[in-house]
Amino acid sequence: MTYQLYRNTTLGHTLQESLDELLRYDQITPQLACKVLLQFDKSINATLATKVKSRLTFKAGKLNTYRFCDNVWTFMLNDVEFREVQEITKIDKVKIVACDGKNVGEEGSSKK
Amino acid sequence: MAEPSQCKTMVPIIYQQIIEDVITKVKEEFLEEGIDEHVLQELKQIWQSKLAATNCVPNEPDKQSRAANSSEQVASSEPQQMEPTQSVAIASTSGTASGFAPDTKMVLVDITLPSQNGDQRVLKIKIPSTALQGNQLHNLLAGALNGPVFQAIISLPHTLATSIMQQYINGALLSQPTATSTKNPAQTDGAMSDSEIKTVFPNQKGQNKKIANKLNQVDGHGDSSSDDSTEGSDVDVQDEEMENKGSDEGSDEESLNSDDDDEDFEDHFDTDNIVVCQFEKVYRHRNKWRFQFKDGIMNLNGVDGVFHKASGHTEW
Numbered sequence: 172m173t174y175q176l177y178r179n180t181t182l183g184h185t186l187q188e189s190l191d192e193l194l195r196y197d198q199i200t201p202q203l204a205c206k207v208l209l210q211f212d213k214s215i216n217a218t219l220a221t222k223v224k225s226r227l228t229f230k231a232g233k234l235n236t237y238r239f240c241d242n243v244w245t246f247m248l249n250d251v252e253f254r255e256v257q258e259i260t261k262i263d264k265v266k267i268v269a270c271d272g273k274n275v276g277e278e279g280s281s282k283k
Numbered sequence: 284m285a286e287p288s289q290c291k292t293m294v295p296i297i298y299q300q301i302i303e304d305v306i307t308k309v310k311e312e313f314l315e316e317g318i319d320e321h322v323l324q325e326l327k328q329i330w331q332s333k334l335a336a337t338n339c340v341p342n343e344p345d346k347q348s349r350a351a352n353s354s355e356q357v358a359s360s361e362p363q364q365m366e367p368t369q370s371v372a373i374a375s376t377s378g379t380a381s382g383f384a385p386d387t388k389m390v391l392v393d394i395t396l397p398s399q400n401g402d403q404r405v406l407k408i409k410i411p412s413t414a415l416q417g418n419q420l421h422n423l424l425a426g427a428l429n430g431p432v433f434q435a436i437i438s439l440p441h442t443l444a445t446s447i448m449q450q451y452i453n454g455a456l457l458s459q460p461t462a463t464s465t466k467n468p469a470q471t472d473g474a475m476s477d478s479e480i481k482t483v484f485p486n487q488k489g490q491n492k493k494i495a496n497k498l499n500q501v502d503g504h505g506d507s508s509s510d511d512s513t514e515g516s517d518v519d520v521q522d523e524e525m526e527n528k529g530s531d532e533g534s535d536e537e538s539l540n541s542d543d544d545d546e547d548f549e550d551h552f553d554t555d556n557i558v559v560c561q562f563e564k565v566y567r568h569r570n571k572w573r574f575q576f577k578d579g580i581m582n583l584n585g586v587d588g589v590f591h592k593a594s595g596h597t598e599w
Contacts, residue, residue: 181334182298185330185334186305193329199326213308222300224289267559269565
């Protein structure tokens with residue numbers, strides 16, 4: 172399972188802007204731009220799954236909104252504290268978008 | 284084991300790996316489409332400089348200056364500062380394609396923004412050399428100065444501002460070449476290599492239409508992933524875009540599937556904090572929630588982070 176949700180990140184946004192620029196100057200076709208994005212999906216999914224080791228915890232003062240749709244959770248959290256070892260990041264508000272992590276690696280599995 | 288804040292220190296490494304991976308793996312696709320490899324390298328370069336310009340990547344202090352230098356690919360020998368709005372072509376760089384006729388010579392122009400906070404900013408914009416003739420560019424910029432475009436870009440980061448300005452100019456030029464090119468075709472011939480101005484026209488309609496959502500539509504038409512179709516830059520264009528959407532797609536709001544990133548774009552505007560990840564477990568017991576996420580990318584307080592696992596809890 173390769174998710175497209177990582178396009179909505181700094182890396183994804185900047186790639187899309189870059190492709191847009193090339194498209195605008197007719198240097199690539201929309202189809203090619205599309206292929207690049209699909210490759211981006213694969214690369215980022217794979218890299219995150221294998222190369223990133225950091226663990227963190229967070230607690231939020233309040234769950235403001237939640238939504239579960241199409242197997243995607245969306246949370247709006249308030250007063251959140253992210254912690255990794257001793258480094259703490261505090262923020263007023265965060266939006267978390269999460270696809271189903273269980274689908275990865277067991278495609279077609281009936282296990283939900 | 285884990286160093287403090289590995290989730291941040293890993294970001295540049297991870298990002299670079301992803302960029303390399305993408306670029307390497309799409310190479311074949313580019314060749315198949317007969318697109319020169321330098322375009323691929325250009326893509327990489329633009330991507331990296333845009334990324335750097337976001338300042339979201341931690342621990343790369345020198346990035347900003349680099350971004351400023353490389354934000355526009357066009358070779359300019361050395362940017363000269365010119366008086367506001369009046370800009371002068373410097374290194375002319377032919378061959379850079381654009382929405383304009385393929386043979387149109389593109390020239391690089393510096394536009395110095397009126398200083399807002401004391402520091403002047405120079406935007407590098409590519410324009411077709413034809414626009415330098417007559418007062419076209421002058422009029423355009425004079426109009427822009429009073430218009431909302433300047434107001435909007437003046438506070439934006441450099442690359443964004445450049446990009447918007449570029450689009451504005453392109454859009455404006457493309458919507459009015461009829462005037463210049465039909466009025467005095469002989470003159471335009473003079474300055475350009477072997478131009479075929481007429482070839483501009485077939486493009487025009489499409490281009491003009493695209494202007495409204497140029498920034499937004501990043502991955503082609505009707506692509507299934509309208510994922511984040513809106514980027515933080517189109518301040519002015521946004522309204523039009525919304526209208527377009529309304530008329531094109533009726534009132535069909537894409538609120539019920541995973542593509543519903545409209546909110547993200549608002550969040551983005553607010554420079555809100557966002558975490559994109561996968562869930563392993565989401566528990567709820569009464570009003571208590573517990574989460575286990577993995578493979579996340581975050582942007583918190585404007586700084587990116589990545590995590591393998593994140594667990595948390597809250598109450599509703």
